[in-house]
Amino acid sequence: MSEPGITVVPIALPDGVNLIFGQAHFVKTVEDLYEALVGSSPHLRFGVAFCEASGPRLVRRAGNDPALVDQAVQHALAIGAGHSFVVLLREGFPVNVLNQVKLVPEVCHVFCATANDVQVLLAETEQGRGVLGVVDGGSPLGVETDDDERDRRQLLRDIGYKL
Numbered sequence: 001m002s003e004p005g006i007t008v009v010p011i012a013l014p015d016g017v018n019l020i021f022g023q024a025h026f027v028k029t030v031e032d033l034y035e036a037l038v039g040s041s042p043h044l045r046f047g048v049a050f051c052e053a054s055g056p057r058l059v060r061r062a063g064n065d066p067a068l069v070d071q072a073v074q075h076a077l078a079i080g081a082g083h084s085f086v087v088l089l090r091e092g093f094p095v096n097v098l099n100q101v102k103l104v105p106e107v108c109h110v111f112c113a114t115a116n117d118v119q120v121l122l123a124e125t126e127q128g129r130g131v132l133g134v135v136d137g138g139s140p141l142g143v144e145t146d147d148d149e150r151d152r153r154q155l156l157r158d159i160g161y162k163l
Contacts, residue, residue, distance in 0.1 A: 007122040007129070009078050011086075013115060017068070018094050020087040020101055021118065022110040023131060027052060027060065029085060029106040034062040036100040037087065044092040047072035053082025053128075065090065079120050081129040083108075095161075112136045 013019055024033075030050040037046050047068030050060045059076045063069040068088045075086045087101065094113030102110060112118060116137035122129045144152065156162040 004125050005123075006132070007124050009120045009122060011075050011078075011118045011120060013088075013117055014071075016090055017071075018089040018092075018113070018115045019118060020089070020094050020098065020110060020113045021120065021134065022085055022087075022101070023081075023083050023108045024050065024085055024104070024106040025083055025108055026106045027055070029104065030060040030062045032104045032106060033085065033087060033101065036104050037089075037097055038064060040097045040100055041092055044097070045090040046092075047088045048085065049073045049076035050085040051076050051080065051082055057082070063088075079122065079129070079131075081120075081122055081131050084131055 011019065011021075030048055033048045033050070037044060037048070045065040045068060047063035047065055047070070048061065049069070049072035052058050052060060059073050061069050061073050063072065068090060072086045072088045075088075076084065079086070089097070098110070098113050101107060111120075111131060112134045114136050119135040121132040121134065123132050153162070
């Protein structure tokens, strides 16, 4: 265990991979997240890792893509905060499954759902680590122009989210 303080854990995401990071409260979380995700789309590829906070305190894992499961486990180990979970997605977006994830009875909070690299901010005490929040992507560089607004609207149509 490190000295008490604030720790920053970076999570770099490969191209085409999205992250849902949250907190839950029971060992059954990993199975229920798996069921929520596998039932959402036959094309969705995913890996789930969940940090137990008591008992054997293992990182529990599930998914239908072994590489994503391994990556989720590595991120969960680096974060090391009890009851936190990492979901990595490919061939789908968090917006397609976020409500299903939030409806899993064990899920207490979702910190972020993103394709950006993230920094997880952790408080570290003699008992362990707790998530303070996340830094998701970079800070704004300006305000969208009319052209930027048109581009945003067109992008949503191009990727099928708007008619």
